[in-house]
Each structure stands twice: as C-alpha cells, then as structure tokens.
Amino acid sequence: MDKTVAEKNRGAQDIVRAGQRMDLRGWVPATAGNISCRLADGRIAITRSGCHKGFLRTDDVITVDEAGHPHDPANKPSAETLLHCQAYRLMPQVGAVLHGHSVASTVLSMDVREPALILRDYEVQKVFEGQTTHDASIAIPLFDNDQDIARLATVVEPFFGRMPAGYIIRGHGVYVWGRDMDMALARLEGLEFLLACELERRRARA
Ligand SMILES: CSCCC(=O)C(=O)COP(=O)(O)O
C-alpha cells in the first residue's frame, strides 16, 4: 500500500477508536465534537463535519493542510477545523486534538462568569502537562462561544503556552490535546473527571 494512504489509515483508525470512547462516556451527543491527529507527513486527519462520533467509519476521516483546507475539495471538514489547525501550528509537539460537549463542561462554563475555571487540590490534576502535585492551581480558560470560528481562534491564540489542561468554550465544550491520541484521551478523561467533581461540589453547596 502507498505510504501516504497507510499513514492516513492509521490516523483514521485512531480517530474512529477515540470517537467510540468519547461516545461511550457521553461526551459527544448527537453530532457534537470533532477529533483530529497529525500525520507523519504533516497532513492533519480530521472528522468530516456532521458525523456522529460514536459511529465513525474510516472514510468519515479526511485530510486537510495546516491552514485547514481539505486536500479533496469535495470533502467538508469539521466546522471547527481552524481550532485544531491552530493547536498544531502553535504546539509542534502535539499529535492529537479532541473536542467534546459534555454536560459538565457545558453547565459549568455557563455558570462560571470568571475568565477561567480554577481547579485545585485534586490528585488527578497530575494527568496534565507539567503537573506533579495536587497542591497547585490549574486555570482552564473560559471563552465565550462564537459561531465565527476564525474570530474565536484569534481570541484563544494568546493563551497558548499557558493552558496545561486545554480550554472550554462557554455553553459549548472542551478542547484538549496530547502528543498522541492515547495521551489526548487520557487528558480528556482527566479533565472530564475534574469537571464532574466540580459540578457535584457546586451542586452540593447550592
Ligand atoms: C450538533 S453540535 C454543533 C457543532 C459543533 O459544535 C461540533 O462540535 C460538531 O461540528 P462538526 O462540524 O465537527 O461536526
């Protein structure tokens, strides 16, 4: 098999598997969420727009260039492709990006009006880059939702380099990344666990 085709197939399989796992956890209702990975030749493999992420087939994964343009113009990549491309452009070590719409990220981000959600004292914080202790604060930036993804990307851009656990778009969902798909999934699972804990604590206090 041609090397570029084999590489795309490998990425597509990782993405299909990630979609199934995110769906099992309830993080991608209906057609929500999008998933991508960086291929060895620099192309980005990403989900087609409008697919259910729990039922992806490998041909629901297409390739785009670093500016988000599909290599085959007949393909319509995720509406949020620019946010994935931005993460790859600004973080050369990143190999996979995940976006989900969990209940916890949606509700918490609508309730917290501050510019960031602060997590502290949780052991699971250590799943994030550079974190070695529970005894620290992690800020997850909260950005207002915007249907203009290019404009939203310009708002997010200055925060790269100081987002150890990704970011949340208000009333919408989370973005996380990792050096490969397994690491990105572990980070997403860690973040979703912490968001669920925060939601429970806030409900108990109300
Ligand atoms: C029904 S969810 C609305 C769109 C969205 O936020 C999303 O994550 C999925 O968009 P895509 O174009 O990647 O399918």
Ligand SMILES: [Zn+2]
């Ligand atoms: Zn979304």
